[in-house]
Amino acid sequence: MKLSDLVGEMSNPIHFLNRPVPQELMLELLNYAIWAPNDGLREPWRFIFADNQNGGLMQGLQEPAPAYLLVVMREEADRHKREEDFAAVCCMIQNFRLLAHEHDLGVRCTLHDWMYDRSRAETFGVLGSERIAAVLELGYVTAHLKEKPEAPELQLRFELL
Structure with a gap:
């Protein structure tokens, strides 16, 4: 599959199945995903995983999902x-x-006002020298569409110097 084939699929609305997301899979995916260091080779991230068992902390803060990262x-x-x-x-x-996406796992990347509330962030173990960059809502989805949706035509603007 080509990367360009995924664009439409990954933009579709996500409807999660009622199926747990294994923490082991999250670790496996993160071990590959972190190949995105900056020019100082810093890896400035840390992850907090919450599934349905301990995801009660997320109730009222996020849309319902089988797991959160x-x-x-x-x-x-x-x-x-x-x-x-x-x-x-x-x-x-x-x-x-x-x-x-390769594992039929849907991901909604979210930003909410509560993330900027220091006292709320601390309840999740976020340190004073850290901030929540995003909350990923995770869950298995039904098989992805086989047909590539038509991509909207965008008007791109660039200038040559």
């Missing part, structure tokens, strides 16, 4: 490093989404 990022004092680190975290999340 909090992507936690170290906050560097240096603004340039902090922005590089955030870019690396975003690349790692996209890597994770692509890898999860």
